[in-house]
Amino acid sequence: MDFFEQQEQARRTTRRLVLWYALAAVSVVASFCAVAAPFGPPLQVYMAIAAIVGGCILVVSAYRIWQLSEGGEAVASLLGARYVDPWKCSPTERRLLNVVEEMAIASGITVPPVYLLERETAINALVAGHTPHQAVIIVTHGAVQQLSREELQGVMGHEFSHILNGDMALNLRLVGILAGLTWFSEQGEKLVYRAAWQAKGVPREESNPDAISALLGGLVAFIGFPGSFAADAIKAAISRQREFLADAASVQFTRNPEAIAGALDSILALRAPTAVLALHSEQLSHMFFALAVSRWWSFSTHPPIEERIRRVYPRFLRDDYRATRHGIRREVAVLDDAGNVIPKTIDFAARLLAELPMVVREALRQPEGAQAAMFALAGQANRLTPHVQPVARSHMLTLADLAVPAIKAQKQPERDRFLADLAALVVSDRRVTLRELVLLTLLRQRLREGAGQPISTQFQKVEEIAADAHVVVSLVALAAGAGVQAAFEKGAAVLKLGWRSPLAAEQMTSATIGGALERLRHLAPFAKPGLLKACVEAAGADGVFRIAEAELIRMVAATLDCPLPPDFAALDPKSWAG
């Protein structure tokens, strides 16, 4: 549907509206007549009531339509919004203006003037105007302060869709027409709320609260109730579908579904209100970005926020988004010892980092420091050894992961020299421990020439290099300590290659293992997960992952360039047995 079709459909909707308006007006008149009925007045009184009430409705509607004929500026002044002057504005207002201009470019519409509702802490916004060229954007102070730049972009994209799709003109006509219907209950409420506003210390209007007028107001509001009920029904029927459309169009403009979904989610995450308190906000409630006025007895002008997020971006990762945007920790349900479900934070990556000494973290950022830390792990005594040794037992792989980027920033000859030095250091004591082998293999895989590039496939099936797979599964089983045979059988069961027993520990030389891993690297990508699964099964055969086992699996995964099985990757290193 293009721009002109949208406009035409909006006009058709308006014609249907007039019919509903007449029905609603009749119901308000009937309501007033019903109040008079118990006194049994003559017919002329009924006629007079009908004329006065009907006249009021028509006059108010006509007056409001005339008032709004000026367009957007009239709505802004109705709400008491302040014009944001591009020549003198604060940095946050500057940001808002920039975002509006960006969206104007994206949607190809002239840049509308921006108004700010300074006293509103809620997160909300609206556009108003009769044509795209005289539209204004009105934003609450809360939205400008609390939303991130991207989220603000999403909200503005939504508003620009209302401009482009002809919703705005329809909405404005709606305001004028419905003003008459809601006038009686609004006047009544105004009398009642005056007292409340003063009690809140928000002097909206000079007034003289008075019990009798409050009572009278309550009565008028009650009698006029059918009008505001009908007005709400009409507004809700028209506005709800348009909101989904506007959310979708926001993505079209920003090309970033996370912007609009994030803005909606932030309203939930920050537990921010969306209700706008300004006078007349009820009449404009259907024009806002989110629910601006909500009453328990009435229809919602906006669909629920969760539903909007789900429709605009079904794959929105709420927990990840909140973790990065608001620092809200992700919680997962896990079973405790007694079998009860308890929430537990699992972003241990951040925690692991916090456990490393500051000196080490600083050092890992520079190539020299990172290399020194790796040498310290391999047993060299240097300036970092005292800091690295305490965390080396459980954090060896974390340290290696953190060291890689800095070392990788160097040129290939320097990386090769580092790897050669490390290898020389490892063999200097004439023996290679399992951990040294893991460290060296892991670093070599990440830093060698062509690391990170696709690996050519030379073997289609594990069967073709069964002997090499045998070496790796045996290696993991041997690291299991006691119960080597049981561990090996568990792993062998995954691959079903007819192996009976693991290779003997004497056969495991660094040359054998290195050669086997090098050939397994060239296995076809779809055959690799099976091999990795065999290793995980062997390591977990006795129900616990030892550090040595976990490190071996990480090493094998890095060599094969194959992601870890998710349930293994999600394990907290703290749970690894020593």
Next chain:
Amino acid sequence: MSTGGWIAAAVAVALVLFAIAVYNRLVVLRNRFRNAFSQIDVQLKRRYDLIPNLVESVKGYLQHERQTLEAVTKARGDAVSAAQRAAAAPGDAAAMQGLAQAEGVLGGALGRLLAVFESYPDLKANQNVLGLQEELTSTENRVAFARQAYNDSVMEYNTRRESFPDNLLAGAFGFSAAELLQATGTAEERRAPKVSFT
């Protein structure tokens, strides 16, 4: 005139009307994408004007980052001349690619400069620099959105030009295919420049 003559005349008139309709439709679309290009041009100019201000106001703080600053200044110069060449012939393949490349280099240099800011606490506290940084972010977005609008209108034009029956006449009328602005550079440049505070 015989009946056959009338039919032939009617067909000839219909063909001429059809050709006029095709021509006018293509002209509308071509002007739309040319306009979209000039919008990019406006935003690029805004970016070029902003950069000297930015470099000037941070120079004092960044004595040790002379290389980064010089890279930005040089990339700006290259981009300005590439933009002038492209503005002379919007839609031309070689000019578009040259501009895309120069813009890619400038974007990369600016990204590095913004990253450098993070390690200078004094700089992050400076209101003037913060304001410029916001302007720069906004300009980057505007350029991106303007490119998006340009590509959308080029796509519409090319689709119309290549679909039947317009494709029969487009060549004869001299409507050549327009070039899309491609995303440039390495994967690293395409990644949104997220700022790390760790």
